[in-house]
Amino acid sequence: MxxxxxxxxxxxxxxxxxxxxxxxxxxxxxxxxxxxxxxxxxxxxxxxxxxxxxxxxxxxxxxxxxxxxxxxxxxxxxxxxxxxxxxxxxxxxxxxxxxxxxxxxxxxxxxxxxxxxxxxxxxxxxxxxxxxxxxxxxxxxxxxxxxxxxxxxxxxxxxxxxxxxxxxxxxxxxxxxxxxxxxxxxxxxxxxxxxxxxxxxxxxxxxxxxxxxxxxVPVIKHYKGVCHLFVDADADQDLALRLLVDGKVSRPSACNALETLLVHADIADAFLPRAADAMRAHGVELRGDAATQAIVPDVVPATEEDYDAEYLDLVIAVRVVDSLDAAIAHIRRHGSDHTEVIATRDEASAAKFVQALRSAVVMVNASSRFSDGGELGLGAEIGISTTRLHSYGPMGLxxxxxxxxxxxxxxxxxxxxx
Amino acid sequence: MxxxxxxxxxxxxxxxxxxxxxxxxxxxxxxxxxxxxxxxxxxxxxxxxxxxxxxxxxxxxxxxxxxxxxxxxxxxxxxxxxxxxxxxxxxxxxxxxxxxxxxxxxxxxxxxxxxxxxxxxxxxxxxxxxxxxxxxxxxxxxxxxxxxxxxxxxxxxxxxxxxxxxxxxxxxxxxxxxxxxxxxxxxxxxxxxxxxxxxxxxxxxxxxxxxxxxxxVPVIKHYKGVCHLFVDADADQDLALRLLVDGKVSRPSACNALETLLVHADIADAFLPRAADAMRAHGVELRGDAATQAIVPDVVPATEEDYDAEYLDLVIAVRVVDSLDAAIAHIRRHGSDHTEVIATRDEASAAKFVQALRSAVVMVNASSRFSDGGELGLGAEIGISTTRLHSYGPMGLxxxxxxxxxxxxxxxxxxxxx
Missing domain, CATH: 3.40.605.10 (Aldehyde Dehydrogenase; Chain A, domain 1)
Structure with missing residues (x-):
């Protein structure tokens, strides 16, 4: 022994x-x-x-x-x-x-x-x-x-x-x-x-x-990364599409990959069909709420569990939200404190998103995939923490x-x- | 309920x-x-x-x-x-x-x-x-x-x-x-x-x-403060006496009060009688090892437990050590990672003491009683941590x-x- x-x-x-x-x-x-x-x-x-x-x-x-x-x-x-x-x-x-x-x-x-x-x-x-x-x-x-x-x-x-x-x-x-x-x-x-x-x-x-x-003994850990992209009413749609594709497709098995797309109702009619096309072109399955289903044909209906899921796979949950506040409320309820992204041209929206969410990493107009010790300038990464003590987010030396x-x-x- | x-x-x-x-x-x-x-x-x-x-x-x-x-x-x-x-x-x-x-x-x-x-x-x-x-x-x-x-x-x-x-x-x-x-x-x-x-x-x-x-849930804590004063071979004796009296007498119930005095053998004959007089003048009981007993009459013999004790009272454990290394070894064995003090005029000794000990606060020629959030400039103190994570030593805002x-x-x- x-x-x-x-x-x-x-x-x-x-x-x-x-x-x-x-x-x-x-x-x-x-x-x-x-x-x-x-x-x-x-x-x-x-x-x-x-x-x-x-x-x-x-x-x-x-x-x-x-x-x-x-x-x-x-x-x-x-x-x-x-x-x-x-x-x-x-x-x-x-x-x-x-x-x-x-x-x-x-x-x-x-x-x-x-x-x-x-x-x-x-x-x-x-x-x-x-x-x-x-x-x-x-x-x-x-x-x-x-x-x-x-x-x-x-x-x-x-x-x-x-x-x-x-x-x-x-x-x-x-x-x-x-x-x-x-x-x-x-x-x-x-x-x-x-x-x-x-x-x-x-x-x-x-x-x-x-x-x-x-x-x-003390433990620093993260269980999972349920990372969100919120596309605000006045987002640059091309920019938002790039963040969506990079976040979901470039390495779906990573904890900083996107799992949920939230779209402001004011831009949903314009943006969602483009998002659906881009996702499907990369083989990604969409699971959406009723509002998404009304805009994009043949979307798989999302359950409440879909919004808690870390798929680590070519699947994304989609929801149309009426406001920035609704997006924040959704993330507070379903998020894992890992990484959240807002695509917006409105500085007040960006500031509110950053302030209201307490996730370890919050991105404005940048890909969730940058949530990584090397990318954020730590030089190396020993792990990622969603424990709000000592180290929060990517942990370096x-x-x-x-x-x-x-x-x-x-x-x-x-x-x-x- | x-x-x-x-x-x-x-x-x-x-x-x-x-x-x-x-x-x-x-x-x-x-x-x-x-x-x-x-x-x-x-x-x-x-x-x-x-x-x-x-x-x-x-x-x-x-x-x-x-x-x-x-x-x-x-x-x-x-x-x-x-x-x-x-x-x-x-x-x-x-x-x-x-x-x-x-x-x-x-x-x-x-x-x-x-x-x-x-x-x-x-x-x-x-x-x-x-x-x-x-x-x-x-x-x-x-x-x-x-x-x-x-x-x-x-x-x-x-x-x-x-x-x-x-x-x-x-x-x-x-x-x-x-x-x-x-x-x-x-x-x-x-x-x-x-x-x-x-x-x-x-x-x-x-x-x-x-x-x-x-x-x-994560806990930040300290169990006790077994704080040491080491009087080096070439210490300024008057300075060391001041640190001893302030550290032991000014508030014995505080966790940053001194509990153990370590004296380099080369200075023990000169310093210990003065230290004993000063301690006794303030009603402090000395408990010493054989070498201390040989120099100071009527010292209570110290047991191994005395060197682990946080008296929080007018009692101090005393030991004569042959070297800086012996002092460091004693503190590593008996210390509580709270606060240690060296009285010395030798910069190399001070540097070695600081480097070799991993206590939350290490003082060179200053009183252990400064181990406090307010005194160290934190403005206020929510607690003191000897957990080597997040916050180590006095915790402020x-x-x-x-x-x-x-x-x-x-x-x-x-x-x-x-």
Whole structure:
């Protein structure tokens, strides 16, 4: 039986060595991790072939096999991603504010690593390297608990990365892969409130709910992305069509893909037929309310459930709304706090849409597909949060740190005089 | 039976009205809340007298009676505190970063309210007004669950404050006092993950552990403050003595009071007798290790438990350490991540102390008693966090908000060309 508490304690101790590395030394370690991945390509691909064979024997679906599969090109992509992380600014030690108080003490807010981050994920072996790189870059230890389908690949990737850690003088435990994949071991990991500072689940909604419901350590997560496009009465229709097609069609399986189209009644007669043509040209099924059905023939009637659905597929729910307020009310009721878009030329409408909705990302005249750490300028993304605490929306490196206080004085006291 | 879910939903809806107020309107509401408290002074003091009488009949300890007691002067103090909160900068809508991406989209990070904050606290009725003011100022709804000893006072205070909310057009539910004080109702409140964004427990360690162990909503907390003063080999002894006396004596019941004194062996013979004299002059009991006992006669022998203790009293644990590294190791082992102080003239020692310790507040040559939101420049304090997520150390108004993304474009798409 694995002593997961002992593993986590070793990770926490090793994390101190990561945090103590200079920026240059930490970046050099990340570059060495990329090199080690490439050097170990034959072993990693052989391990991956073993995972693929086992998955095929278990009759795993083709989409899962594709997520699991590595090849030379994908492995190069993973190594390149590590090098990009190495090139990002170091958040550790950044001074975000400095103030000299009236009594002369100097107060700084300084970014410091969270400590130990536990990643809980499913079949994609690239997460093993990506998450390790981001957590280590931010000075943290990381505990990786991937899916059983990818265990051989994850072990081979971890072995390569750990060699680079040890060459940098960091104990391998700073990057700990949990090999014991029993559910009770994961549950035990998620109870280690005195050791694990944050758990980030990535994968299907089932996995995320399991982690969120059982963890006692803090969890940052999002369940799903039910992203809306609202086409306002005076929207530029060509612009709105582009946002619709990009948002729905360019990658329907992404959480920042559009799931619902809301159209202002004043523009519905003009816009909806064009929208329907564009969607159908890309093979997208429309499910609409009565008003939509009255304008567009042969629309599948939408149920209330359609407006809560994250299809992750070539389907879109459509509703005609009488006003901006009705659009806002719809999104408040059915939204997932992920990403909402308004297409409008009216600045007052845009301002109200932004103010009234509390989703993590609100876009005015831009595609929902930009709701991504890289696109929004974070450099990289460890996950997306719809938890309104610590980090809201795409999470980058800074969200793997927290600000603390460093105070310098000359003997000042608070209540002692003389 | 109280439908706590229904109360929480009403609070969440009402919170939207708070968030929608302009800065001026929200500040005017806070000033009106202060006025209402003063106008209702007779009713509030009468209710408080009822609480005090009931507490006396239950044989409650004098210290608790003092925490519970209100009088004209304390009520004026509470009203003044509300006016100070009104005068603080508004965190809501603050733009913390703005960047135009290469594709022309403009990305802003904007502070937005958390949503609904649940405060769980004990006997102090001033928390009712303070917490309400800070949460509402930051655009949140607040659910207050105070102790049964203060229920009459809390009801009277809440009634006054709610009048000011309604006059500002905000539903009273934005400030909800839970009147059903059964434990199961609190437990239900702490499970409302789809409504309550954050729970902040304030009170004794027992209450805080109860909340932390049972909540499914995010909790920000600190259990205790085992704060250390390390006197380095080359410390200015007069300065170190001032920090020792201010840290231990000025308010021993505060979480930022000193609990342990670590003295470098090279300075122990010179410093410890002076420290012992100063402590004894203020009635402080010393509990020391063998090395301390060898230097200071009649020191009570310290046990391992003494080094983990938060005395909150006129007692201090003392240990002689051979090096800065030994001091750091002691604090890592026994510390509570709250506040640590080094007295030193050696910049390298100071830098190492700051770097090696990951406590929320680290002080160089300044008193631990400055570990406080007001003293560190936050303007006010809703609590102190030793949870290394979202907010670490004293929490002010900004920690009652979270940053989201607002993006403005001109029709940019991510994958659609042309």
């Amino acid at each position: 694995t002593d997961i508490r002992q593993l986590a304690l070793q990770c926490r101790d090793a994390a101190q060595a990561v945090a103590a590395l200079s920026t240059d030394a930490r970046n050099a370690m990340l570059l060495a991790m990329a090199d080690a991945l490439e050097a170990d390509a034959p072993a990693i691909l052989a391990a991956n072939a073993g995972d693929l064979q086992a998955a095929r024997e278990k009759g795993v679906a083709a989409a899962m096999l594709d997520r699991l599969r590595l090849d030379d090109s994908r492995l190069s992509g993973i190594a390149s991603a590590l090098r990009e992380v190495a090139a990002l600014p170091d958040p550790v030690g950044q001074i975000t504010r400095r103030e000299t108080r009236p009594n002369g003490i100097e107060v700084e807010r300084v970014r410091t690593p969270l400590g130990v981050v536990a990643m809980i994920y499913e079949a994609r072996p690239n997460v093993t390297a990506d998450a390790a790189a981001l957590c280590l870059k931010a000075g943290n230890g990381v505990i990786l608990r991937g899916g059983s389908e990818a265990i051989r690949s994850n072990l081979a990737i971890t072995a390569a990365l750990q060699r680079a850690l040890e060459a940098a003088g960091v104990p391998a435990a700073a990057l700990t892969l949990v090999e014991d994949l029993r559910r009770e071991t994961m549950l035990e990991l998620l109870q280690l409130t005195d050791i694990v500072d944050l758990a980030i689940p990535r994968g299907g909604e089932g996995l995320i709910r399991f982690v969120a419901e059982h963890a006692r 800074e969200a793997l740190t927290v600000e603390r206080f460093v105070v310098r004085g000359a003997g000042q006291t608070r209540n002692l005089h003389g | 109280t439908d706590i879910r229904q109360l929480a939903l009403q609070c969440r809806d009402a919170a939207q009205a708070v968030a929608a107020l302009s800065t001026d309107a929200r500040n005017a509401m806070l000033l009106a809340m202060a006025d209402a408290l003063e106008a209702d002074a007779p009713a509030i003091l009468a209710a408080n007298a009822g609480d005090l009488q009931a507490a006396r009949e239950k044989g409650v300890a004098a210290a608790m009676l003092d925490r519970l007691r209100l009088d004209d002067s304390r009520l004026s103090g509470i009203a003044s505190a509300l006016r100070e909160v009104a005068a603080l900068p508004d965190p809501v809508g603050q733009i913390t970063r703005r960047e135009t991406r290469p594709n022309g989209i403009e990305v802003e990070r904007v502070r937005t309210p958390l949503g609904v904050v649940a405060m769980i606290y004990e006997a102090r009725p001033n928390v009712t007004a303070d917490a309400a003011a800070l949460c509402l100022k930051a655009g949140n709804g607040v659910i207050l669950r105070g102790g049964s000893e203060a229920i009459r006072s809390n009801l009277a205070i809440t009634a006054a404050l709610q009048r000011a909310l309604e006059a500002a057009g905000v539903p009273a539910a934005a400030l909800t006092l839970v009147e059903d004080l059964r434990r199961e109702t609190m437990l239900e409140l702490l499970q409302l993950t789809d409504i309550v964004d954050l729970a902040i427990p304030r009170g004794g360690e027992g209450l805080i552990r109860f909340v932390a162990e049972h909540a499914r 900004e920690a009652l908000t979270v940053e989201r993304f607002v993006v403005r474009g001109a029709g940019q798409t991510r994958n659609l060309h042309g």
